[in-house]
Amino acid sequence: MWRDALLVAGKDLRLEWRSRVALNQVVPFAMLVLIVFAFALDPDRGVLERATPGLYWVAVLFSGLLALQRSFTIEAVDGNRDSLRLSGLDPAGIFLGKAMAVGVQLLVLEVLLGIGVALLYTTQFRGWALLVATVVVATAGIAAAGTLYGVLAAGLRVRETLLPLLLLPVLAPVLIGSTRAFEAALADAPADGWPWIGLLAVFAVLYTVAGVLGFGPLLEES
Amino acid sequence: MEPSHHPEPAGSSSGTGGRPPEPPVVHLRRAVALLGDFPALAGADLDVGRGEIVLLRGANGAGKTTVLRTLAGLVRVSEGEATVLGVDLVTDRNAVRHRVGLLGHGTGLYEELTVADNVRFWARACRARPEDADAAMARLGVDGRLRNVAVGRLSTGQRRRTSLACLVARRPELWLLDEPHAGLDQEGRDVVDSLVRDATAAGATVVMSSHELDRALSLADVVVTVAGGTTRREQPGPVVVPMIGDPQEAPDVA
Numbered sequence: 087m088w089r090d091a092l093l094v095a096g097k098d099l100r101l102e103w104r105s106r107v108a109l110n111q112v113v114p115f116a117m118l119v120l121i122v123f124a125f126a127l128d129p130d131r132g133v134l135e136r137a138t139p140g141l142y143w144v145a146v147l148f149s150g151l152l153a154l155q156r157s158f159t160i161e162a163v164d165g166n167r168d169s170l171r172l173s174g175l176d177p178a179g180i181f182l183g184k185a186m187a188v189g190v191q192l193l194v195l196e197v198l199l200g201i202g203v204a205l206l207y208t209t210q211f212r213g214w215a216l217l218v219a220t221v222v223v224a225t226a227g228i229a230a231a232g233t234l235y236g237v238l239a240a241g242l243r244v245r246e247t248l249l250p251l252l253l254l255p256v257l258a259p260v261l262i263g264s265t266r267a268f269e270a271a272l273a274d275a276p277a278d279g280w281p282w283i284g285l286l287a288v289f290a291v292l293y294t295v296a297g298v299l300g301f302g303p304l305l306e307e308s
Numbered sequence: 309m310e311p312s313h314h315p316e317p318a319g320s321s322s323g324t325g326g327r328p329p330e331p332p333v334v335h336l337r338r339a340v341a342l343l344g345d346f347p348a349l350a351g352a353d354l355d356v357g358r359g360e361i362v363l364l365r366g367a368n369g370a371g372k373t374t375v376l377r378t379l380a381g382l383v384r385v386s387e388g389e390a391t392v393l394g395v396d397l398v399t400d401r402n403a404v405r406h407r408v409g410l411l412g413h414g415t416g417l418y419e420e421l422t423v424a425d426n427v428r429f430w431a432r433a434c435r436a437r438p439e440d441a442d443a444a445m446a447r448l449g450v451d452g453r454l455r456n457v458a459v460g461r462l463s464t465g466q467r468r469r470t471s472l473a474c475l476v477a478r479r480p481e482l483w484l485l486d487e488p489h490a491g492l493d494q495e496g497r498d499v500v501d502s503l504v505r506d507a508t509a510a511g512a513t514v515v516m517s518s519h520e521l522d523r524a525l526s527l528a529d530v531v532v533t534v535a536g537g538t539t540r541r542e543q544p545g546p547v548v549v550p551m552i553g554d555p556q557e558a559p560d561v562a
Contacts, residue, residue: 090433093433097418097425097429100421100425101418104421104458163414164414164415164417164419165414165415165416166416166417166418168377168382168410168412169416172380172381172382172406172408172410173405173433174406174433174435175433
């Protein structure tokens with residue numbers, strides 16, 4: 087399973103490296119979201135400062151949707167999904183590989199967005215351990231849930247519009263948990279943030295297990 | 309599966325020298341496969357012996373592609389018997405997939421990846437060796453300067469060759485070729501023919517459909533006519549050109 091996961095993750099990351107879709111489209115989109123919020127809330131820097139954790143994770147979620155859609159669009163064309171089904175690759179390995187590739191892209195995006203937040207919103211980062219833990223477990227949850235729902239919508243003609251409709255409500259706990267944990271870290275009160283890490287970890291584990299078990303049947307039906 | 313019920317496949321290399329006949333590589337009996345509510349296979353019968361080359365012919369929409377996809381384990385058999393390479397497709401169609409190679413209408417290639425990336429990925433996916441991928445690219449003529457070209461920049465024929473290289477690298481036991489000559493130049497079509505002959509000489513079995521009727525008939529040991537989701541096995545023979553205005557007799561092998 088892990089061999090197949092690494093093979094699929096390597097393929098997806100190589101595809102991204104060659105196509106530069108995330109770099110040329112997803113990252114600029116995420117930065118634009120930050121800039122739009124900065125303009126909208128600029129008259130009152132206090133509001134902007136308080137809203138920074140939420141704005142950051144909203145930008146991550148919206149941008150992550152684009153990366154997830156891209157991850158399944160490449161499999162939806164020219165018989166690639168049939169080739170995957172015939173490949174002999176373990177469906178659980180395909181799920182983990184695609185989730186890993188999305189996760190790596192999200193991590194890069196989150197670092198760039200963090201730099202953007204520091205520059206545009208003049209945010210002073212504190213509580214690094216909590217920040218890093220939040221980023222890691224929230225990313226794992228988004229990637230796992232997004233990959234599971236991505237294959238669910240993959241075979242449908244309306245997948246581009248259906249995926250956000252399916253996924254955004256599901257990711258609401260991640261948005262709430264990661265925002266609260268970031269607020270705690272930035273307020274230099276990490277003790278208030280760690281319980282949210284627990285919630286995010288449970289979410290990530292649940293969707294990873296669901297994906298490992300359910301990706302195969304969903305790939306068949308997609 | 310009951311081997312005693314199967315006729316000896318024409319052109320089969322099995323069952324010689326007093327040995328008990330090998331079970332067929334493909335065995336369909338009254339197989340029904342639904343695409344939605346539509347019975348794409350409506351009681352198909354088919355037996356293919358090891359090493360045989362079988363040509364499926366029939367009008368557009370007759371069910372040739374569905375037969376090939378069913379044999380690949382991609383379409384569920386809802387009624388009847390269906391066994392491929394000893395695997396019962398009714399109960400576990402996943403188990404046969406890594407042992408077959410399907411060349412379908414799609415290329416199965418990632419456009420942003422190079423030829424070498426694609427062939428090596430699909431070869432590694434089915435546990436083939438890297439040298440198998442390199443040998444397949446050389447055999448299909450997509451090595452050299454082409455190996456590092458993104459598939460999206462290739463011509464239709466070069467993409468088809470790359471798809472075939474992916475299939476060759478897998479070393480499948482059963483080759484399922486849906487219009488393998490389509491989009492290829494003369495040299496490419498010759499390569500396809502030699503690949504098919506070499507594959508069967510090495511013990512593989514081939515089921516194919518092709519618009520290139522002359523080529524396909526010269527390759528085939530057996531011709532199976534597909535019509536209305538059912539099958540009828542024939543011996544290969546000369547192409548009968550229908551009279552104009554008689555669409556029922558059109559030699560359409562799509």
